[in-house]
Amino acid sequence: MKLRHYHEKRRFEHTPEPKGKKRKSGKRRIFVVQMHAASHLHYDFRLEVDGVLKSWAVPKGPCLDPKVKRLAVHVEDHPIEYADFEGNIPKGHYGAGAVMVWDNGTWEEVEEDKKNKNEDVAFYLYGEKLKGKWKLVQIKTDPKNWLLIKVQDEYAHPLMEYNIVEQEQTSVLSGRNIAEIAKNSKAKRNKIKKNENTLPDLSQLSLTQSELPVEIHPQLATLTKTPPKGKEWLHEMKLDGYRLLCFVTDKVKLVTRGQKDWTRKFKSIANEMTNLNLSDTILDGEIVAIDHAGRPSFQLLQNVLNKNVKAQMVYYVFDLIFYQGFDLRMLPLVKRKEILKQILPKNTQLIRYCDHVKGSGERVFEVACEMGFEGVISKNIDSKYVEKRTKSWLKIKCSHRQEFVVGGMTKPQGERGHFGALLLGYYSQDELVYCGRVGTGFTDSTLRKLYALLSKYKTVKSPFSEPPPMNDLLSWVKPKIVVEVEFTEWTDEGVLRHPSFKGQRSDKQPKEIVKEEEKSILSSNNGLSHQIKNEADHKITNPDRVLYPRQDITKIQLAQFYEDIQDWILPYVIERPLTLLRCPDGIDGERFYQKHLPKNTKLSGIYAVETKKSTDKENYLYIKDIKGLLSLVQMSVLEIHTWGCRIDNIEKPDLITFDLDPGEGVTWKEVVNAAFTLKEELENYSLTSFVKTTGGKGLHLCIPIKRLYEWEDVFVFTQAFAKYIAIKYPKKYIDTMSKSKRVGKIFIDYLRNKRGATAVAPYSTRASENAPVSTPLSWQELTPKIKSAQYTIDNLKKRLSRIKSDPWESFLSLKQSLPHLRGDDDD
Structure with a gap:
């Protein structure tokens, strides 16, 4: 009709x-x-x-x-x-x-x-x-x-x-x-249209507006056993799909967490996103296939991608990273979601807002499991968007389930074709660790397709660090394929119990796959202090206070960092007068220096030392051990600067520091070359130097000396040496602080060798973005590839676990005499 x-x-x-x-x-x-x-x-x-x-x-x-x-x-x-x-x-x-x-x-x-x-x-x-x-x-x-x-x-x-x-x-x-x-x-x-609520004026939120970054790494959640308590947490259903970031510029691009472009796989989602008339926007969400019961199904999603079946696909959006060119990452999560809810239409078929429940985490988790969901994602309502795994986002699973790397296949038994089981592993310090085999959960179709895929990567050598004993091996395979497996528990031997295959994860890279272990929730629990587990049984109040917003590093995490590296940092900071940079509200808040011990201080492990030449009655503070170091964290100290002497003889320095401070237009390669130049020149005076990154833009050369010399003697030598370098290499170096004269040159800063002057300590954090750490290096390591802010709170522990020896191994035992000032042995 x-x-x-x-x-x-x-x-x-x-x-x-x-x-x-x-x-x-x-x-x-x-x-x-x-x-x-x-x-x-x-x-x-x-x-x-x-x-x-x-x-x-x-x-x-x-x-x-x-x-x-x-x-x-x-x-x-x-x-x-x-x-x-x-x-x-x-x-x-x-x-x-x-x-x-x-x-x-x-x-x-x-x-x-x-x-x-x-x-x-x-x-x-x-x-x-x-x-x-x-x-x-x-x-x-x-x-x-x-x-x-x-x-x-x-x-x-x-x-x-x-x-x-x-x-x-x-x-x-x-x-x-x-x-x-x-x-x-x-x-x-009803038509597809934006929510008619008034959008906030983003220009009033002190946000930066810029071009969208080329890539964003999604924030990841930390696995924990139970959901957090309190109204400061919101809870979302854990969706059983693929994580996708959506970039909206003059076109729409859907990107996996491994930076693969999957726009072609989900054209309908991209087309619908185009119809929303967003601009310069980045959204974070998960794409799922909805089963007959209205729940996300990962197996169904696999079948859709393999073109075996048709199903309803939905992109659930749970975060807004950029909007109209404004960077929203520093806004609290609850504010980002508020804006997100307002810009997404309510009646689109393929794109939906991922709602949440505030508080009642245990009940939400219980209901999620009853309804057959994978679990819940719990997020701190004030958390910033950070491009890494954090404890401000937590995942709680109804059953044990994670990804593993395939390292081999066993022979099929009975009527089964292709292979019997997949040999599984995960990465630990760049080694593939064997953790069991999975032989159930496969259909004839998945057996056939996986076998064809894995056959491309057959190899005669086991990819596992310790290959398991095998009498039914079909073939080892190169660690290229990631699969998702459900299991009941880990055995004491580190092997999966009752594993079942759930699907292939083509959105994840093998090197990403590590053993997921449930972490405790470091929460303030309504203001109660959190205890660090060390011999001091030290207490940190306000443990959830964020000190580094970009990395979402909290006060308790800084304390844990220093506790973990205490053997490395303590030799360089104990029993030395200190100057501290305190940032009570983190790097974006007010900051101030402190060098005197407050009267009636109640902080454990912090002491005062009197100086004979002091013109005032105040004392300089110092620490003796891990108790004191953790008390510095309690004070929100983000930089520890030390004098070049020890408290038992303040008037006799034992350390010289040259700071290579590049002027405008100087390349990092030139800074590295300068360090080697000074090293060679110091060797001409029979002085061995040690190099470290500053965590800023330069390098420090440190020279341990005998405690024989007055401060004035040390200062005269360092000043003369800096002037000598500036005269010998006038086009490269300068010995004055004048910024106008430093353009294109490197300032040889010798001023840190005066009485009372300080330099940032080895292994101290810096109060700047990315949470850098001043890190000692060996001279063999120092190349233009190593940047001054190379090492951070996030990656320093990994470095320390890998290096075979201390790059400053002889530093603490070395005692050197200054030229023309040689005297008796050190006391």
Whole structure:
């Protein structure tokens, strides 16, 4: 029936129904099912065909049981605009009664059925409620009568088990039922549009506006056993899909956490994102395949990607990183989600806002597991967006499940083909550690496809650091493929118990895969102090206070860092007068220096030393051990600067420091070359020097000396040496602080060798972005590839675990004499 029949039956000056007209259909054709409470309640089933909605009245509504055939009476075509109509048709008009949008989505004709000459139609539906393969079969004796039939697939259900029209009684647009719509006489025509709430003026939020970064690494959650308590945490369902970042510029790009471009895999998501009219925006979310129960299914997602089945795909968006060019990473999470909720439409089929619950973490987790979800993600409401794994985002799983790297295959047994089990491992310090085999959870299809894929990487050498004893080995394989496995627990031997294959993870790189271990939640617990587990049993108050927002490093994490590296840092900071840079509110807040011990201090492990030449009565502070170091953290100290002497003889320095401070236009390679130049020149005076990064933009050369000389003697020598270098290499170096004269040159800063002057200590953190650490190096390590801020709180421990010897091994025992000032042995 043509669209004119629709127009002839309606008086549009009195009915809220859209007049509409025929229009050109796009690549993605829509469908809609409307519950219609006319003289007899029925369902109108409509498919977009040739620019109109072909329509059938289905008296009993659709059914998911393939054995049930529902009568569908062909009626007049409706305009495309009718798909958004929800409201009341007035009495006295054609079809009077309430209309509710019961389901909607897109549809696709089955390719093999397009060539059929009969009038039957087979198609896939991708709706909120109706999914999978369906058929419309025309009754030959009465051409206007058809049968709507569900085809057997994973979305089919026996009618006795699930009557969808009885179970699903609300609108996919408004959430109202038909009775509620009938009470409201005003019709609503819902379209994809932004939320009409007023968006915040981002220019008033002290945010930076810039071009989008080329790549972003997603923030990751730390595995823990139980959800955190308190209203400062929000909880989201853990989605069983693929993590994707969405970049919206002049085009849309979907990127995995491993920086793979997956836009082509999910064209429909990208197309729908284009329709939202966002600009210069980066969103973070997860793409999932929705199963017949309305839950995300990773196995179904795998089948969709392998083109085995069709399913409804949804991109759940849970974070907003950039919006309109504004960098939102420093905003609290709850504010980012507030903006995100306002910019996302409510009625899109493929893109949805990922909602959350504040507080009640244990109950949310319990419900998530009961409903069959994988678990929950708990996030601190004030957390910034940080491009790494943090403890401000936590994941709590209903069952043990993680990714592993495949390192081999065993021989198949019995009737099974291809392989028997996969040999699994994870990375620990660049070595692949064997952790068991998985032989269940495979279908014939996955066995075949995995075998074909793994056969490309067969090798004669085991990739595992300690290969397991094997008598049924089929082949070792190169560690290229990542799979996801569910298991009951880890055995004492570090092997998986009762593992079951869940799917391949093509979005993750093998080197990313480490053993996930449940971490304790370091939380303030309503202001109670957290105890560091060391011999001091030290207490840190306000442990969750963020000191480095970009890295989301908290006070307790800084304390843990220093406790972990105490054997490295303590020899350089104990029993020396200190000057401290304190940042009570982190690197973005107020900062100040402190060198005197406050009166009536109650901090454990901090002491005072009196100086004979001091012109005031105040004392200089120092520490003796780990207790004192952790007390510095309690004071929010982010930089520890030391004098070049020890407290038992303050007037006799034991350390010289030259700071290579590059001026404007100086390259890092030139700074490195300068360090080697000074090293060689000092060797001409029989002085051995040690180099370290500053964590800033330069390098420090440190020379241990005998405690024989007065401060003035040391200062005279260092000043003369710096002047000598500046005269010998006038185009490269300078010995004055003048910034105007330092352009293109390196200042040989000798001023740190005066009494009371300080230099940042080896292994001290710096109060700047990325949480750098001043790090000792061996001369063999120093190349232009090593940057001054190379090592940070995040990666220093990894470096220390790998190096075979201390780069400053002889520093503390070496005692050197200054030229022309040689005297008796050190006391």
